[in-house]
Amino acid sequence: MKGTILITSKQLVILKNGSLIILGAFIYAIAINDFLIPHQIGEGGVTGLTTIGYYALHIPPFLTNLFLNGFLLVIGFRFLDQKTVWYSLWAVLWISIFLKLPRLLQYHTSQTIIPAVAGGVLMGVAMGIIFRGEGTIAGSTILAKIMNRYFGMMTGTAMLLFDLIVAIPSGFVIGLQNMILTVIELYVSAVVLNNLLSRFGAKKSVTIITNQTDRVTAILSERLKQGITLVDAKGYYHQEKRSMIYIICTKSQLAEIVPLISEIDPKAFVVVEDVHSVNGKLLDKIL
Structure with a gap:
């Protein structure tokens, strides 16, 4: 125009x-x-x-x-x-x-x-x-x-x-x-x-250990529309192999994730931590 x-x-x-x-x-x-x-x-x-x-x-x-x-x-x-x-x-x-x-x-x-x-x-x-x-x-x-x-x-x-x-x-x-x-x-x-x-690049990391890994991963992937990482792990006591779910998300997404996991598997073990994540070229901003 x-x-x-x-x-x-x-x-x-x-x-x-x-x-x-x-x-x-x-x-x-x-x-x-x-x-x-x-x-x-x-x-x-x-x-x-x-x-x-x-x-x-x-x-x-x-x-x-x-x-x-x-x-x-x-x-x-x-x-x-x-x-x-x-x-x-x-x-x-x-x-x-x-x-x-x-x-x-x-x-x-x-x-x-x-x-x-x-x-x-x-x-x-x-x-x-x-x-x-x-x-x-x-x-x-x-x-x-x-x-x-x-x-x-x-x-x-x-x-x-x-x-x-x-x-x-x-x-x-x-x-x-x-x-x-x-x-x-x-x-x-x-x-x-x-x-x-x-607070620049401040997000939450969520690690989830559950007996229903496939179901939890599928639902979270559909809801969040973002990448989810599966980490192969092995419990020392029972020698049981299981995949852990690892997600980086925002605070608002965390408020959606936690009740969703509780609904699917009330016995799931969830760890939430503060992390700082940015693209490599912006890494100096979080130092």
């Missing part, structure tokens, strides 16, 4: 990732502008340096963020794939834009633990969204991605390590109490980020 614009799958992925990064950048800026800076709570990595620069020298955070992260992105080009670096540049640009905007929530409290925890949660959520968009916030996340890629260290844990290098000395500028609050905020952020990343 004339005038119809066709969007390729690659363009759709770029549009989706770009939108996720903008959303994550917005939440990240709210955490800094509305929870950390108003309560003189620091941060780690480059973001920590932007807050220290603001507290000590009144340098606008968006300028420090743009300059220092630009430098680290150059390093990223050497160790990370170019797609991640370009998405990270997109994230840094939008974070800098949102940091320049006026405060949105105008929130202030004397209970300083509240903004520390709230800021940590928002930071973790924001970085999780940006990572899902295949980007980073540059700074310590570039270094964390390198540690993740070459040493297998969890991204959130590696970030916490690098962030503490900046956060602890910041106590000379923001004071001991606020430095402790900064460490709490960083810990909360790392925990939230690790949990969000661990």
Whole structure:
């Protein structure tokens, strides 16, 4: 049809990732502008340096963020794939834009633990969204991605390590109490980020041992419309050979599988475990 614009799958992925990064950048800026800076709570990595620069020298955070992260992105080009670096540049640009905007929530409290925890949660959520968009916030996340890629260290844990290098000395500028609050905020952020990343590819593995293997397999295959693996096994005590049924499924599918097995064979032995499964090319996302 004339005038119809066709969007390729690659363009759709770029549009989706770009939108996720903008959303994550917005939440990240709210955490800094509305929870950390108003309560003189620091941060780690480059973001920590932007807050220290603001507290000590009144340098606008968006300028420090743009300059220092630009430098680290150059390093990223050497160790990370170019797609991640370009998405990270997109994230840094939008974070800098949102940091320049006026405060949105105008929130202030004397209970300083509240903004520390709230800021940590928002930071973790924001970085999780940006990572899902295949980007980073540059700074310590570039270094964390390198540690993740070459040493297998969890991204959130590696970030916490690098962030503490900046956060602890910041106590000379923001004071001991606020430095402790900064460490709490960083810990909360790392925990939230690790949990969000661990949910990528999260599924359930179900192992079923039953006397009615053929019937259970046939019904599950018909219901689930997916592959089912049969594993040859032999019981040591009775020396009896039997096939075990092994399935990878979602939580919603599990809710359908369990009552179905109970109905077919109430004496079936079922083991359910949490697993993380993705295609080989996406394996780095679950580390």
